Amino acid sequence: MAASVASVTTIAAMSGATAATVITALREARKERVGDKLKIYILTDLEGVAGIVLPVQTTKGTREYEEARHLLTAEVNAAVEGILSADPEAEIYVNDGHDGGFNLVLDEVHEEAKIVHGSSRPFSLGGLDETFSGVFLVGYHSMAGSEKGVLSHTMSSRSIYRVLFNGAEIGEIGIESLLAGYYGVPVALVTGDKTATDEAKNLLGKVETVTVKWGLGRTFAISLSPRKARRLIKEGAIRAIKSLREYKPLRPPPPYEIVVEYLLAESVDVRARLKGVEKVNDRTIKVVSNDLKEALMLAGMC
Incomplete structure (x- = not known):
């Protein structure tokens, strides 16, 4: 592959x-x-x-x-x-x-x-x-x-406010x-x-x-x-x-940056425990990777 x-x-x-x-x-x-x-x-x-x-x-x-x-x-x-x-x-x-x-x-x-x-x-x-x-x-x-x-x-309409991929909302x-x-x-x-x-x-x-x-x-x-x-x-x-x-x-082309803005702080706390996931603030996480599938999976998008 x-x-x-x-x-x-x-x-x-x-x-x-x-x-x-x-x-x-x-x-x-x-x-x-x-x-x-x-x-x-x-x-x-x-x-x-x-x-x-x-x-x-x-x-x-x-x-x-x-x-x-x-x-x-x-x-x-x-x-x-x-x-x-x-x-x-x-x-x-x-x-x-x-x-x-x-x-x-x-x-x-x-x-x-x-x-x-x-x-x-x-x-x-x-x-x-x-x-x-x-x-x-x-x-x-x-x-x-x-x-x-x-x-x-x-x-999820219950937990995610918006998702940004390389700065653009998707x-x-x-x-x-x-x-x-x-x-x-x-x-x-x-x-x-x-x-x-x-x-x-x-x-x-x-x-x-x-x-x-x-x-x-x-x-x-x-x-x-x-x-x-x-x-x-x-x-x-x-x-x-x-x-x-x-x-x-x-x-x-890489690199790939995915930013997820959540509605609730506890969603960030769970996701930010993963290696490669950065906690930006109480409602936001960020993932940066040169591997597209890895970035999507770390961000909880697939």
Whole structure:
């Protein structure tokens, strides 16, 4: 892995022919390892699914949450169907990413999808490696504090105020894109509310997005019908697969500085016990590293 990771450390700082040459080399190396078979990794969240606007819908143990599980599963299936429409031989992995997993209705998941889940995942994109061609983020929300972001937060609405990466505020879309970029894999599709899809485009530039609702407040939105949202997600997945070669992995050059501002002092006390984590003040920690994945893990971001 080391050689592949080293080769993508400066892609984000490149443009034009230089970046294209590096990315082409990465794809050729991937092809040598896995052949022509397309591998797509779908990471799910729940807050960005059509029809979901309230915390009760994302809280395990409620009737509303049980209904939301079916909505999520159907959107994931729409993405899978789109991938298979574009490439019937594609290998598809689905990581149930919201709140520790076990949100998908397993018996309703598309039969061609492989499910990534469990209680001891090493990081949020567990199982991802350089053999994948793209990552899809399905059901995503915007970062904490976003204006009109439906159920917006970054990692935890109960404990984190904001996260800064190299001085710029990022949310979960950015965090997962960076982690995918560590392996040289681009994020190809993001689905969610309008604030989330705008966030993805501002961060990644070239990326396929599907907007399924428009926030009027944090818990108030205009949503597409679930049926129409699923149709658009399937169409978006087809476009993403057909345009895979146009997407670039997010991999800025080192060093990497991550600052996490918490709501409560006790959160800082717990995280600051780790070697490599600096306590800045009672509500803030900082991590600096030349290894992107290490920085994200030390900061508690994956």
